[in-house]
Amino acid sequence: MRNQKQTPEVAQDEEELSPEFRRELRRRIADARNPIRYVVYSAIPPGSHWRLFLNVSEDSYCLNNIDDATMFKREHVARAVALVYSNGKRRDLLIAKITTRNGKRKIVRYEKRKHRTRVSS
Secondary structure, rough: OOOOOOOOOOOOOOOOOHHHHHHHHHHHHHHHOOOEEEEEEEOOOOOOOOOOOOEEOOOOEOOOOHHHHOOOOOOOHHHHHHHHHOOOOOOOOEEEEEEEEOOOEEEEEEEEOOOOOOOOO
């Protein structure tokens, strides 16, 4: 006699999902499938092609290696982390928008540094 696996019977819920709950599920699934992420970086010297990407878990920076950088799903979270790491004083840390399609990280857009102007009185 062959050993056959018996599948346990799954209890079926008698309740239907509400339309609001279905919309929320669809929104969350679409959000999880979105390949856009954000990373924090610093250009050294400003305007050059040398970039240091922030790795929060190791509390370090990676030189021109985006694969080791910490990715953030939300831009406002990345900006908050950049503000904390710059001690709230300088705006040296910028945000780059990346995509994670096909398991590879690729830069979509670098944030440009805002020019600092001196206000004279």
